[in-house]
Structures are given as C-alpha cells and as structure tokens.
Amino acid sequence: MPDVMTRVLVIYTGGTIGMTLKDGKLVPTPDALVKALHKMPMLCDEEYTKVHLKDYNTLALPLTKDNKRIVYTVLEYNPLLDSSNISPDDWAKIGKDIEKNYDNFEGFVILHGTDTMAYTASALSFMCEHLCKPIIVTGSQVPIYQLRNDGRDNLQGAVLIAGQFDIPEVCLYFYNQLFRGNRVTKVNAESFDAFTSPNLDPLAIAEADIIINKHIVRPPDHTAKFHVSTQLNRNVGLLRLFPGITTATVKAFLQPPMKGVVLETYGCGNAPDNRPELLAALKMATDSGVIIMNVTQCLKGTVSDSYATGEALKKAGLIAGGDMTQEAALSKLSYVLAKGIDLSVKRELMGKNLRGEMSEVQKTKLSLSDGRFIQVIARCLSINDKEKLEAIREALTPPLACAAARIGDIEALKDTNFSLSDYDGRTPLHIAACEGHLKVVEYLLDHGVTISVTDRYGATPLGNAVRFRHKEVVRLLRKAGAQLFTDELDKAGTELCSLTASGDLEGLKMWELAGADLNQPGYNGQTPLELAHDLGKKEVRAFLKQLKKPK
Numbered sequence: 001m002p003d004v005m006t007r008v009l010v011i012y013t014g015g016t017i018g019m020t021l022k023d024g025k026l027v028p029t030p031d032a033l034v035k036a037l038h039k040m041p042m043l044c045d046e047e048y049t050k051v052h053l054k055d056y057n058t059l060a061l062p063l064t065k066d067n068k069r070i071v072y073t074v075l076e077y078n079p080l081l082d083s084s085n086i087s088p089d090d091w092a093k094i095g096k097d098i099e100k101n102y103d104n105f106e107g108f109v110i111l112h113g114t115d116t117m118a119y120t121a122s123a124l125s126f127m128c129e130h131l132c133k134p135i136i137v138t139g140s141q142v143p144i145y146q147l148r149n150d151g152r153d154n155l156q157g158a159v160l161i162a163g164q165f166d167i168p169e170v171c172l173y174f175y176n177q178l179f180r181g182n183r184v185t186k187v188n189a190e191s192f193d194a195f196t197s198p199n200l201d202p203l204a205i206a207e208a209d210i211i212i213n214k215h216i217v218r219p220p221d222h223t224a225k226f227h228v229s230t231q232l233n234r235n236v237g238l239l240r241l242f243p244g245i246t247t248a249t250v251k252a253f254l255q256p257p258m259k260g261v262v263l264e265t266y267g268c269g270n271a272p273d274n275r276p277e278l279l280a281a282l283k284m285a286t287d288s289g290v291i292i293m294n295v296t297q298c299l300k301g302t303v304s305d306s307y308a309t310g311e312a313l314k315k316a317g318l319i320a321g322g323d324m325t326q327e328a329a330l331s332k333l334s335y336v337l338a339k340g341i342d343l344s345v346k347r348e349l350m351g352k353n354l355r356g357e358m359s360e361v362q363k364t365k366l367s368l369s370d371g372r373f374i375q376v377i378a379r380c381l382s383i384n385d386k387e388k389l390e391a392i393r394e395a396l397t398p399p400l401a402c403a404a405a406r407i408g409d410i411e412a413l414k415d416t417n418f419s420l421s422d423y424d425g426r427t428p429l430h431i432a433a434c435e436g437h438l439k440v441v442e443y444l445l446d447h448g449v450t451i452s453v454t455d456r457y458g459a460t461p462l463g464n465a466v467r468f469r470h471k472e473v474v475r476l477l478r479k480a481g482a483q484l485f486t487d488e489l490d491k492a493g494t495e496l497c498s499l500t501a502s503g504d505l506e507g508l509k510m511w512e513l514a515g516a517d518l519n520q521p522g523y524n525g526q527t528p529l530e531l532a533h534d535l536g537k538k539e540v541r542a543f544l545k546q547l548k549k550p551k
C-alpha cells in the first residue's frame, strides 16, 4: 500500500484535449475521454484502479517516485465546449462545482480549451476567495487520442502537482510549466508551448523533477471559509488604441451600460496627449463612474509614469494597471464591479494587487529591521528556513547598516542594532562621521550607540570626523563625550607637524576642536610650534602660541 493517497477532482469542460474529428473538423466528443484514460498506463494504474476504485470515472495514477498514490475523479460537463463558447456562466458553474467538492479533494484540475483558457484562469483567480488548495487549469493543442499529443503530459503534470503540492492558487499548467493563472496569455495557436507569463516567472517547472519556485507562490488564505463569488459584471470591455482611432469610436464604446473598460495603451501606458477631444471623452466617462484601466498593449512590461503622454491619461481619471495582462484586468474589473461597494473603493481595489495579478511597486524604502527586507533577500536566495534567515540577517545587517549610514538613510537604519560593526570593525557612526551626515550622527547618538569605538585601524568616529574635516560632527561628538583614542593621540604629533608644515590652519583647528594637545612633538621630537617658527609659518605660529598661553 502507498504511504499517502490524495484525491484530485478533474472538471472536464471541453477543449481540444478531448476532441475528435467529425466531417474533417475537431469537435468536443462526450463520453470518450475517461474511456481513453483507462487505456493509458501513464494516466491509469489499471490494476489498482480495477481493484480499489469502483466508480468508472475515478482512476489512479501510477505511484509517484516517493510512493504516493494520486486518485482522480473526472467530472465531465454536458455539453462539452470548445472554449470559444465559454461564458461567465460557465465560470460560475466551474466555481460552484469546486466549492461543492472543496472538502473532498486535495486539489482541482480543470480541463479546458486553450483559446480562452487565460480568461478562465484569470476569472477563477478572482472568484475564488480564501483559497487554500491548488486549482490548475490545463488542456492541450492536440487531442489526447492522437499518437503525438500534449494532452497526456499536460493532464498528468497538472494532476501530479494538484495532488502533491501546496500551491494554493489558481494556476495554468502547460508544456511543463505551472504559471499563476492570472499572469498568462496564449501566444501560440499551434505550438505545444502555447502560453507565456510575461511578467512573472513560472510557479513551478516540471522536468525530471518538479521544482517549485516557492518564493513566488502565494500563501494560503485561511482568514475565512473558501467561497466562490459568482457575481460578475458583464458590462466591461477591452479597447485597443491605435493611431487614428476616432473620438467617435471611443465615445461609442464608453456609452452606457458600459461600466468598466481596459484601455490597451502604447508602451509604458501612453496615449496621445495632443488629442484634447479624445482625452475629454475619457474624462467624461470616468467622471460619470466608468472605471477605465490603463494596461499596456505590449506583451511584457508595466504601465509607468515615465511619459507626459501617460500623465494625460491619469488626469483623465484612468487607473494604472501595472503589469497586468489584459485578461486579468478585464476579469478583475468584472469581479470588482459586481461587488456592492462604493465606486471609490472599487477604484482603489482595481489599483491594488488582489491575487498576485500585478507586481507591487515598492513605494516605501525597505528598512533593515523590517521582516520584509530579509524576506526579499531570502526570496532571491530561495531560502525558507528560519534559522538560515536569521543567519543571513546577522551577516547582512552590519554592512548594510554602514551602507545606509553612508548615504544618510535614517529610515533604513531605524531600529537596527547600529552598534554592530562590519568586517573592518567600522560602525554606522564611523561612516556617518566620515561622510559628515550630521543628522545620522545625531540619530545614532540619540539611540545610544557606543561612541568611543575603534575600527581595526584604531580610528574612532571622532578621529574620522577630524580627518574628513566635518566641524559640526566633531562638535556634536565632543558634546556627547567622544574622545580621541590613545592610538590616535600618539600619532597626532606627526600629523600636527605635517599640517603645520603645509600651513594648514583649518586642519589644526579641527584637532583642537577634537580635544587633542596641539603641542605634541612629531616623530623627530620637534613640536608644531617649533616647526612653525623654523619654517616661518607666521599665522600657524600665532595660533599655536595663543593656545599655549593659558598653560
């Protein structure tokens, strides 16, 4: 007996995967797929299925490498549809069937035609609220009954993933890749490699092993019971800009009962800003409550605020759709518009990431103490382990804190352990003192950093401030009780003589401010005053002399 058995529900809606030729044309064929699956060893462990599974529509996959048994039940729809015939009613039916069977299965696979698969995957991603299990949409380019086809691999891969992995998302599996469902678009009508996810890496790659990109997978939403929201507003549309599009066309498109429009704009979200009548038509629509999303026509990339031509659309009341696909933007509009909430909240939701459909713009800078910061690094390094994360935090915090001090970024420094030093024993206070970042020095002092700390060269922050001649920093450090280190003082005589020799009064004054004795002899026993006398440095001599007087 296998170690574990999991159950997957396969909802078969139609599509090429189960089509046969009729009068030379491919048409969906009822009651044929399950029969064929029973005869496919890669999709049916005949013996186990015969002995243990009484229901004809329930089949077992052969055991996995690690001895797992995945059993799947096919729920065939009537009629089966070419996906060109799919409508929001079908999405609602699929959603409700998942909801009904949610507790009895570990995962769900939806067999679907490829033509509108990206729309269905996007729509379901929004409709499924508080999802904690995988829902994987798949199909094929060639019927599963043909000698060379992609249906067998796609179905087997989808069932294997749905039955084995915690990927609580609506996904699309095709040609060995598991994508987030609301990130894909169909890009090839013939190739097995039919889909792409232009702005997000696949969630998993299934080759010899199935490798999950854990850092991209969204966490399960346990905040409430799983629910499928079947209310969708159908008064939505896609409008593609092109040079010369008439204002009349745009106006006609925006007429009631239109409630939401995805405007497919140029490049980074641009439209003509020399067409006031066109912009006025858009503005009139948004003023009257139509939500218009700005989404790029480009396959890859995001709507940004780089161009004045994009700014014009913002002024007309359009909402930036980031890097959403057109399919995702449209189904999101349908879903959000159907909610019984204020227009302002709907607009807010449309600009926000709801199901991983758009990349979030990093508006706030990351703080070193912020858990997110270390998560971002961990994601880049694909690390999930808590202890390893702590080790990374410990290793990275000191140099990064120093880097933040260097650029004067107090926000990034907040709540960090600022007394940690880097590999050279240098603390953020050393760095801020060198750079003359008075505010950072103030902040660090206010937060109780150790003042008289030396780096591996024996230098203190005060010594650094002197060397880099940041008078105000020297003053501040002195006021806080900072003192030069013995080592620094021992070497000071030679340094003072050198300043004297070059007549550098300002440099000498800096040392005085730091509390050094300016009468210390240099390496040859000569004091700066004697040297000033010998070299005829009158100004320096006068300065040093008046220092001596009080003694």
Ligand code: ASN
Residues within 6 Å of the ligand: 014, 015, 016, 017, 081, 082, 083, 084, 112, 113, 114, 115, 116, 139, 140, 141, 142
């Ligand atoms: N016309 C088919 C469909 O979308 C295309 C396919 O599945 N490959 O149903």
